[in-house]
Each structure stands twice: as structure tokens, then as C-alpha cells.
Amino acid sequence: MRRHLKSTIVMAVLGLAFGALYRYLFDPPDEADLANYLRSSLHGAGITLGVWAVQLYFTSRGSAWVRRWPLVVELIIRSVAMALAVASVTVALEAILYSHGIDGHWLVSELPFIVGIAFGISILIGAIYELIQLVGGRVLLNVILGRYRRPTREQRVLLFLDLAGSTTLAEQMGELRVQELLTRFFFDIDEAIVSHGGEVHAYVGDEVIVTWPLSARPRQAYVDCFFAIEDRISRLADRYTKEFGLVPEFRAAIHAGPVVISECGDSRRQVAYFGDTVNVAARLQAHCKEAGRRLLVSGELVRLLPAGADFLVEALGPTELRGRAAPVEIFSIARHSPASG
Numbered sequence: 001m002r003r004h005l006k007s008t009i010v011m012a013v014l015g016l017a018f019g020a021l022y023r024y025l026f027d028p029p030d031e032a033d034l035a036n037y038l039r040s041s042l043h044g045a046g047i048t049l050g051v052w053a054v055q056l057y058f059t060s061r062g063s064a065w066v067r068r069w070p071l072v073v074e075l076i077i078r079s080v081a082m083a084l085a086v087a088s089v090t091v092a093l094e095a096i097l098y099s100h101g102i103d104g105h106w107l108v109s110e111l112p113f114i115v116g117i118a119f120g121i122s123i124l125i126g127a128i129y130e131l132i133q134l135v136g137g138r139v140l141l142n143v144i145l146g147r148y149r150r151p152t153r154e155q156r157v158l159l160f161l162d163l164a165g166s167t168t169l170a171e172q173m174g175e176l177r178v179q180e181l182l183t184r185f186f187f188d189i190d191e192a193i194v195s196h197g198g199e200v201h202a203y204v205g206d207e208v209i210v211t212w213p214l215s216a217r218p219r220q221a222y223v224d225c226f227f228a229i230e231d232r233i234s235r236l237a238d239r240y241t242k243e244f245g246l247v248p249e250f251r252a253a254i255h256a257g258p259v260v261i262s263e264c265g266d267s268r269r270q271v272a273y274f275g276d277t278v279n280v281a282a283r284l285q286a287h288c289k290e291a292g293r294r295l296l297v298s299g300e301l302v303r304l305l306p307a308g309a310d311f312l313v314e315a316l317g318p319t320e321l322r323g324r325a326a327p328v329e330i331f332s333i334a335r336h337s338p339a340s341g
Helices: 002-026 034-057 061-067 071-097 104-135 137-144 166-173 175-195 221-235 237-244 276-291
Strands: 152-163 199-204 207-213 250-264 270-274 295-298 312-319 328-334
Touching: 002 034, 002 104, 034 071, 034 104, 061 071, 071 104, 104 137, 137 199, 137 270, 152 166, 152 175, 152 221, 152 276, 166 175, 175 199, 175 207, 175 221, 175 237, 207 221, 221 237, 221 250, 221 295, 250 276, 276 295, 276 328
Parallel strands: 250 295
Antiparallel strands: 152 207, 152 250, 199 207, 250 270, 295 328, 312 328
16 A cells, blocks of 8 residues: 555645635535534545545455446446445534534535535546556656657666567466466566556557666665565465465566657557667666576666665677677666565
């Protein structure tokens, strides 16, 4: 839940503001005192957090049973759950916050109106949340601001990570079963990516591309992200073995440098990355198998790491990568000792 802490705080603040606004717009002026504004703000925060809790449940692993149904059925179930949550929280807080308790007039005249407003807001929150999940919060903000309407050059760190042996797995398990494995794998590693400041740029077959702006963030986080993914999959090894008969293995490469970013397409827009940095990262990841290493990084990335970083860094020398004439300085990175499960 740590990844949702900031969003939860934002929802609570918005709820406080909505509660105060509701008091200002719809309640009698003679009740506009500080105590009532405080009650209304707490009421609004409680309703908003109730809505947010339902939203988080329906985007968690525990709600997988809902996503097996057709979309229309899922939407109906989510809507009913949201309405029940809003009504329950509203009634409970009315009884707790107000000394007069709950009367019949409030249940008939005000409760339906409050539930209707809250339900409309919940739909808006859900839509915004799904949009952020679809394109990424950082990318969405930049698209809204028009940052990528024209090609823009940025300094980025790119991590390319793919599932090892996916072609063989498809032959052994079948394509549908391998896709279930990939879906589970990508879901399980997402928390490690987000907690280390990364943002998923794209899923391409059995590969995920993660990016970071090259900023003041602790630069060891780029490498730490890979090892956090290792630890996450190690902790889930028994579950994977039980469900799929194997534990997924993966290889990755990290590179840093200038990237050109631009919106592409019309009927279906996409923020795309171009440039030599992207090509080198992809070729470096493909070279992992030949080099027999789980994590390869470029010299540009190594030079970003802080002095004294707790890694085993092995220089593999300048290497000519497939499709690229100029050699690239390559390093292998490993930990001194595996983290305990």
C-alpha cells in the first residue's frame, strides 16, 4: 500500500475541500459556523476515502474475479459497490459527527443528493485513475501541458527487462498460458518499479521498458530497482511454482543518455521514444544472453552511480553490439550477497 500513500493523502485533502464546498453551496447560511464546516470537511474526507478504498480494491489482485466477467458486468458490480460504500460511510459519519443523529427527513431529502454527488465524483476519480494507469502520471501531465507536441530532447535512464526463454515456454505451456504468466509477472514487479521512481513506458511482448528522468534522484535507485524485482519474484517463488510449475527468470540492461520524446499518431496517440540511447539499451539487453549475465549496464550508467555503491561491478570491455558499428563500454553488475527472501 506504500505506493498509494501519496494518492490517498491527495484524496483526503480533496475530500476535505469538497466537504467544505458542499457546506458553502447547499446548507443554510445560518449554519455556516466553524464547527459545521469542520464536520462537513470530515464528512467529505470520509466519503472520498471510502470511494478511494473501493477503487483501490477493484484495481488490486484481490479483484481478479471481477475482471474475469465481461466489462459491462464489471462496471455494474463496481458501481453497486461504490454506491453502497458511499451510502454506508455517509450514514455512519452523519451519526458520529452530528449530535442530532439521523432523522427521517435527512434520509429522504439529503442522503440521496449526497450519494448522487459522491457517486458522480467517484466516477470522475475512477476515470482519472484509469487514465493515469494507462499512460502514466508523469506522461499524462506532460501531454496535458503539451510538452511532447513537438519532439523534445531529454536526458533519461532506460531499463529494458525481458522474460528469459519465453519462446521455449510458449512451446511447452502454450501461448495463452505464457501470457497469463507474463500478466502476473508484470503485475508483481510493478510495485518495485514504482517504489524506485521508475515509470513503465511500454510492454513489448515479453519485455517491459522502464524510464527515469535523469535528475537529482538517488542514482543507485536505477540498479536497486532491478534487485528489488529479483527479491520480489524470489518471495513469490512458491506461488509461481504452484501455479505455473516454474519461477520466471529474466535479464535486464540499463543505459543512460539523451532521448527524443514526441507524440505520434492521430487516431491513437502515443508518446514514443527515439534515438541512439533507446537502440543501445535494447541491444544491450539482447546481449545479456550471449554474455551470460543477468544485468548489463553501459559505461554511461556506471558513471552515474555514487562512489562506494554496494555492487560488484565487472568491466566487460568495449563491445560491438548487433546492428551498431561503434563499440559500447559494457559492465556487469551483481550484488555481493543475495538478499534473504
